[in-house]
Each structure stands twice: as structure tokens, then as C-alpha cells.
Amino acid sequence: MSKYSSASKFVMKLGESLSDYGAHAYHIEKALTNVSSKLKLEGSFLSYPTSILASFEAIEEYHIKRVGSGRFDLSRLSDADHVADLVLEKKLTPEEGTIRLKELRNSKEEYSNTIQVLAYGIASASFSVFFYNSLSGIILSFLLGIIAGLYSSIVKNSLRFKGTIPVS
Numbered sequence: 001m002s003k004y005s006s007a008s009k010f011v012m013k014l015g016e017s018l019s020d021y022g023a024h025a026y027h028i029e030k031a032l033t034n035v036s037s038k039l040k041l042e043g044s045f046l047s048y049p050t051s052i053l054a055s056f057e058a059i060e061e062y063h064i065k066r067v068g069s070g071r072f073d074l075s076r077l078s079d080a081d082h083v084a085d086l087v088l089e090k091k092l093t094p095e096e097g098t099i100r101l102k103e104l105r106n107s108k109e110e111y112s113n114t115i116q117v118l119a120y121g122i123a124s125a126s127f128s129v130f131f132y133n134s135l136s137g138i139i140l141s142f143l144l145g146i147i148a149g150l151y152s153s154i155v156k157n158s159l160r161f162k163g164t165i166p167v168s
Contacts, residue, residue, distance in 0.1 A: 007039040008056050010087065010094035012063055013101045015045070015052045017080040020105070022072035028052065031084065038088050071156075079104050113153045120149030 011032055018028045025047040036043030036056065046053040054063040080101060087097040111119075124145025128138045 005059075005061075006098070007041055007094040008036075008043075008054075008059065008061050008063070010098045010101075011036050011039070011041065011043060011056075012052070012054060012065055013098050014080065014084055015047070015054070016065060016067050017101045017105065018077065019047070019049075019052065019067040020071075020073075021077035021080060022074075023077055025049070031081070035084055035088065039094065075110055076104055076107075117146060117149035117153055120152065121145035124148070 014035060015028055015032050018031060023031075028047040029045045032043060032045045032047075032052075032054070036045075040058060041056045042058045044055045044057070050067060052063075052065045052067055054061075054065070056062070083092070083097050083100045083104070086092040086100075087094055092100065109116075121142045122145070125138050125142035128141035131137075133141065
């Protein structure tokens with residue numbers, strides 16, 4: 001694989017990762033433009049919620065990549081940005097960067113479903129305190145938060161509901 005094709009492959013994988021983790025279109029376009037410029041590819045990009053169009057003038061390559069509308073995952077978004085920084089600092093080659101982005105995509109969730117559902121309940125109960133609710137109101141808020149967390153967990157893991165609502 002030539003130096004340029006591995007670099008363009010990395011840039012496209014970076015765009016896909018950023019989109020999957022909830023980055024906005026302008027962030028994706030800016031990041032891909034900066035990375036391609038540093039890798040001497042001189043690319044032009046157009047990002048939509050479900051696709052990325054790329055043109056690399058230096059090597060006369062053109063790509064249209066279908067991407068999923070992303071879920072918001074700030075941890076993985078930060079990790080993908082960090083991988084891009086490592087490639088730009090030449091601490092990783094574009095091939096190694098592509099491998100890291102694939103590993104990031106296949107990694108497990110940082111917190112289990114149980115902890116995430118409990119976090120919904122605790123956040124709801126905590127918010128209820130700001131309205132000077134009684135103990136019964138706080139408990140009710142906690143239970144409603146648990147229900148919202150369970151719903152979010154079911155929707156996130158269900159193929160039937162995939163894409164119907166944005167789930168973090």
C-alpha cells in the first residue's frame with residue numbers, strides 16, 4: 001500500500017469515527033482538512049449526517065463514504081481526536097492510526113448498562129432536589145430516571161429502534 005493510499009484511508013476512517021461518535025459536520029470537515037493538509041494530501045471535504053464526500057487533489061482520489069448518524073460518545077470522540085493528534089505528531093503512522101480507530105470502534109462500553117441506568121436515576125433525583133421537592137418527590141424522580149435509563153438501554157441495544165431517537 002502506498003504512502004498516500006494509507007494516509008487517505010486513515011483520513012476517511014477518522015471521518016467515519018468522528019461522525020459515529022457525534023461530531024458536528026463542521027468539526028468533521030475542519031478535522032479532515034487539517035489532517036489531510038498535514039499528511040500532504042490537500043483534501044476537500046463535505047460532511048452530511050449520513051455521508052462524507054472527499055477529494056484528495058494531490059493524489060487524484062475521490063471518496064464517498066456512507067456513515068451512520070452518530071450517537072454522542074464524548075469519550076470515544078476525544079479518543080479519536082487523540083489518535084489523529086498522534087498521527088500528526090508522527091508518533092503513529094497512518095496505518096497504525098487506522099488500526100487504533102478500528103480498535104476504538106470495537107472496544108466495549110466504558111460503563112455497564114446497570115451503572116448507566118443507575119446514573120439516570122441519580123441524575124433525576126439530584127435535579128429534583130433543586131426544586132425543593134419532598135422526599136417522596138425525590139424518590140419518584142429517581143424511579144422515573146430509572147425508567148428513562150431502562151428505555152434508553154433497550155433502545156440503544158435494539159435493532160428495531162436503531163436510529164429512532166438519539167441515545168448517548
